[in-house]
Amino acid sequence: MGVPIVGVVGGGQLARMMIPAALELGIEIRVLAEAEGSSARLAATQVGDYRDLDTVMAFAKDVDVVTFDHEHVPQDVLQALVAAGVSVQPGPGPLEFAQDKLRMRQRLAELGAPLPAWAAVSNPAELQEFIDAHHGVAILKTPRGGYDGHGVRVVRSGEEGADWFQNFEQLLVEELVDFRRELAQLIARRPSGEIRVWPVAETVQRDGVCNEVIAPAPGVAGGPSRLAEVATDIAESIAEGLGVTGVLAVEMFETTDSRLLVNELAMRPHNSGHWTIDGSRTSQFEQHLRAVLDLPLGDPSALDPHAVMVNILGGPQQEAITDRFEVAMSHVPEAKLHTYGKSARPGRKVGHVTVTGHDLDEVTYRARTAAEFFSDIDSSDIESSDIESEA
Amino acid sequence: MGVPIVGVVGGGQLARMMIPAALELGIEIRVLAEAEGSSARLAATQVGDYRDLDTVMAFAKDVDVVTFDHEHVPQDVLQALVAAGVSVQPGPGPLEFAQDKLRMRQRLAELGAPLPAWAAVSNPAELQEFIDAHHGVAILKTPRGGYDGHGVRVVRSGEEGADWFQNFEQLLVEELVDFRRELAQLIARRPSGEIRVWPVAETVQRDGVCNEVIAPAPGVAGGPSRLAEVATDIAESIAEGLGVTGVLAVEMFETTDSRLLVNELAMRPHNSGHWTIDGSRTSQFEQHLRAVLDLPLGDPSALDPHAVMVNILGGPQQEAITDRFEVAMSHVPEAKLHTYGKSARPGRKVGHVTVTGHDLDEVTYRARTAAEFFSDIDSSDIESSDIESEA
Incomplete structure (x- = not known):
């Protein structure tokens, strides 16, 4: 076999961050972008609609494996690819669960994963x-179409779901979990079965948007802990049970009575794993490429005792993010900046910053400081349309 | 100012390894490559001859700064760029010393740098x-044209230089230094003066080609040492004295009587600094971009106590380097592989591997093991034409 070619459907920041890993490994990466000027434009070889079978088939014709920047490629397109002999990682089977929250809950329940109380x-x-x-309160979710801030609602009466019942035969309802914090267990699995697990991380939301990730989650650093073991067991059983290939992020609640309950899944590199670029021997982007090509997985161990990633939300409105380099870099020379090549908009994730080190308080302070220099955030400006679209 | 644009003259592996750093920082990188299919082809916006003024001027027209993958751009081209108002980093002044070994020795002597005995x-x-x-023995060097294995010769009589005196008015002759080992001090300097220094590294040659780099050099790990201080002082005085901007590598001999003598200079990222991609908070490629744009420099501290980089020389002849992934990655999952997108040829550097960790013996063993899986080297096959062309 010659140089492997990975085709990525979707030109967002996740595809963008696969480019450095592909270049270093000597893997060719091609991106099917939604539009010109995407975050992953450097590797975009085609622009087109990922919902159009002919477009995706043409893109997939000359690649060794098709993988994804997002989970929105329709099942009929995915299945046609597989029928044509294309290696699709993750495959239509596991992606179906990422696309349908009701089916996901049903399947996770069958697998014995700990879940919030739920019902169809x-x-x-x-x-x-x-x-x-x-x-007297619950979270109501539409099984599909849960993007762009739509599809999730806190409800206190049955009537508050009346409009959605007109469009969906069934809705998913879940208990409002009384949680201490949110965790994310990042894991990678290759088709032939090998699994590698990063340290479990704590994710901190701000106005419904992931804002900060601390890895490992405080309290699990410095050796094996019961919490980390349980998180790993849950993620492994889900990755194997659903047959996920590539990177899987399992978002969990740690409840006030110290249980872990599975919240959401993402079958791709995820915001909760961005710290791995600078904080782990193998980044989630390199690992995803290795996994989807069914290559041996890399060592996911942490390079420093603590890593803190802070998203850059909004970003400078009237200037380029690079105009902030002078002040940010001079104050925090160890901060690792990652930009997404996007124009600024209130609440939009336009990049992130990671700092690693030995003292968690200092690392956190310095990561926040660096991110602050790049962000122009006024939380009242956050558009709901940004809340779920860029996990 | 909008997104900064860095133009790199030369499409080799050094330009290639600037691409990930540029992408993460959100800097646009454009490469003037010698030919189609260069190592840096992903960012190549133009193909042409770097010795041709019109070609280089056209390339430089729309960039914020011009920098280099190599030191071979002729002085008349460099000076025309400066005259046209282009920011050239490093500038023609310091590059003149990198291009003429006799002038370099003369200038270093004026600066008081410790040198082997030499004469014109x-x-x-x-x-x-x-x-x-x-x-009864010396090293004879042509002042210019010292590439492709030409221009350096061990001589034991005046007659052995007779042919070169026909082509050069003066030659450089140096004592054959009785050295314990070779060191490289990597340093970065921005035009406004800030300097940052990485830990001094030991470089190990094999058949005249840099084969292995150990950072920090054994004996200087774990804190300040006299040797490290002297190496840093030498590199700082050279960077400042010559007015170098960007990354500078100062190659030195550590003599058997414990002196440091300056051997060669490279005014660009250098093989002796490849370990910084995985082993330092700021890689030499990111630092070079920051420096040539006159941005604040990053933290060059090491992430692990030891880093060992081993070059992949030769590489598989009849197959792609990626065909070795399965065996190499499964044996050394923590090895960081960097490929240069080149076809294999005996003795040619086609990539490198870095391993970092706490135990130097183990790190060295594992880095060598990983590199061995990728290399097809038979040292008797090394062509002299490869020896100096790819530092």
Whole structure:
């Protein structure tokens, strides 16, 4: 075999951050971007609609494996690729669960994963029944189309879901979990079965947007802990049970009574794993490429005792992010900056900063300081359309 | 100012390894490559002859700064760029010293840098005189054109330089230094004066080609040492004295009587600094970009106590380097591989591997093991034409 060619559907920042890893490994990477000027434009070989079968088939014709920047490629397109003999990683099977929250809950329940209380409800009466059984409040989710801030709602009565029942036969309802913090277990799996697990991280949301990631999650550093073991077991059983290939992020709640409950899954590199570029021997982007090509996985161990990643939200409105280099770099020379090649917009993730080191308080302070220099955030400006679209 | 644009003259592996750093920082990088299919082809925006003024001027027209993959751009081209108002980093002044070994020795002597005994000689008789004064042996070098294995010769009589005196008015002759080992001090300097220094490294040659780099050099790890201080002082005085901007590598001999003598200079990222990609908070490629744009420099501290880089020489002849991934990655999952996108040829540097960690013996063993899986080297096959062309 010659130089392997990986085709990535989607030209966002996740595809962008695969480019350095591909270049160093000597893997050719080609991106099918939604539009000109995408984050991954340097490797974009085609611009087109990922929902159009002919477009995706043409793109997939000359690559060794197709993988993804997002989970939105329709099942009929995915299945046509597989039928044509294309290696699709992760495959349509696991992606179906990432695309349908109700099927995901059902399958995770079958696998015995710890979940928040949940139910499939078909009408306001059933929804009311669930709410009554769970302290008068619940989270209602549409099974599909949960992007751009749509599809998730806190409800206190069955009637509050009435409009959605007109469009969906069933909705997913979940208890509002009383959690201490949110964790993310990042894991990679190759088709032939090998699995590698990064240290579990804590994710901190701000106005519904992932803002900060601390790896490892405080309290699990410096050796094996029960929490880390449970998180790893959960992620391994999900990766194997669903047959996920590539990187999988399992977002979890740590409840106030110290249980872990699975919240969401992402079957691709994920914001909760951006710290691995600078903080781990193998970044999630390199590992994803190795995994989807069914190559041996890299060592995911941490390089420093602590890593803190802070997203750059918004970014300078009237100037380029590079205009902030002078002040940010002179104050925090050890900060590792990663930009996404996007124009600034309130609340939009336009990059991130990672700092690693031995003292968690100092690392956190310095990462926040560096990110602050690059961000122009006014949380009242955050558009709901940004909240779920860029995990 | 908008997104800064860095133009790199030369499409070799040094330009290639600037691409990931540029992408992460959000800097646009454009490469003027010698030919199609160069190592840096992903960022090549133009193909042409770097010795041709019109070609280089056209390339430089829309960039914020011009920098280099090599030191071979002629002085008349460099000076025309400066006259046209282009920021050239490093400038024609310091590059002149990198291009002329005799002028370099003269200038370093003026700066008081410790040097091997040397002389400018104009005929075989003067050469014989130097040889007689230095134990009957010396190193003879042509001032210019010292590439592709030409231009360096061990001589034991004045007559052995006779042919070169026909082409050069003067030659450089140096004592054959009795050295314990070779060191390289990597340093970065921005135009406004800030300097940052990486830990001094030991470089190990094999058949005249740099084969292995150990950082920090054994014996200087774990804190300040006299040797490291002297190496840093030498590199700083050279960078400042010559007005070098960007990355400078100062190659030195550590003599058997524990002195440091300056051997060669490279005014660009250098093989002796490849370990910084995985072993330092700021890689030499990121630092070079920051420096030539006159941005604050990054933290050059090491991430692990020891880093060992081993070049991949030759590489598989009949297959792609990626065909070795399975065996190499499964044996050394922590090895960081960097390929140069070149076809294999005996003795040619086609990539490198870095391993970092706490135990130097283990790190060395594992780096060599990983490199061995990728190399197809038979030292008897090394062509002299490869020896100096790819530092």
